[in-house]
Amino acid sequence: MNPAPGLNRTTAIATNDRTRAAATPRIKLLSHGFAIDHPDPELGERLMADALGVTDREAMHGILTQLVKASVNGQKPDEVTLSFMISMVKSIRPRDSIEAMLVAQLVCVHVMAMRCTYQLANADDVARQDSAARALGRLARTFPAQIEALNRHRNNAEPAITVQNVSVQDGGNAIVGNVTQHASVIVSDKGQAAVATEARMAQMPDRSESERIQ
Known part of the structure; x- marks a missing residue:
């Protein structure tokens, strides 16, 4: 079993592309706790931390301990249920500590609901x-x-783009004011809109010139 980290310091766990691509190690349940089942303890911790969406050892052990307790069936943790829960957390891909806690709760609620169904x-x-x-x-x-x-x-974490120049074609409806959309919105080029406006103005006849001719 991996020893618990010191309480007075936070140990960051770095990940890279190779780590993310590797399979998540399994958890071995022991009579006095649990351990990450991997031949390289340091790599095993990095893989598990990445699967749970956390960046330090303390957070990883904390969420793992909570998942182990939530997997208890018949007064003892269940390895199959625990592996399923970790796999589901990894598949949802939590991106920060808030998401890591929300996803862990989400998976636990699903497991409890299935037990109630049974x-x-x-x-x-x-x-x-x-x-x-x-x-x-x-x-x-x-x-x-x-x-x-x-x-x-x-959604709140996604950057937003404010559209200030909107080109309206014939028969369209214009929205007056600033329009804010998510980053997936494509903003039309300001220069093209200006050119189109100038071209339409050039096609309109000058009324004063027409009156002078008459």
Whole structure:
């Protein structure tokens, strides 16, 4: 088992492209805790930290400990469930500490909901059915709320572009004021809009000239 890091310091774990491409190591459950099952302990920690979306050893051990406790089934952690939870966290790809905590909660809620589903299907009396159904309902409502919170956090982190020059074609509707969209919006070139405006002005006849001719 890897020893716990010192409480008075934070140990950063650097990752690179090669680390991210490598497979996430499994967790070996021991009688007195757990250990990252990898021949190179340092590389194993980097791989696990990258999978969980954290950058230091303390955060990695903290989230791992919480996932181990959440995988408990029959009063002891379950290796298969734990591997599934870590795999799901990695597939969602948390990008900062807030996302790492949200994703860990999201995966735990899913596991608990599936357990309630099993209990509901195997309940042999009305009281157990009602208890499992109520718990499943609360977890089912919590799950989409967590997804919404994660998406909202990610969208707020995306840079925005303010469009100040809008070219309107014939028959179109103009929006007066600044229009803000996400970075995926393509802003039309200011120079092209100016050229198009000048060309339309050149095609319009001068009324004063026409009156002088008459």
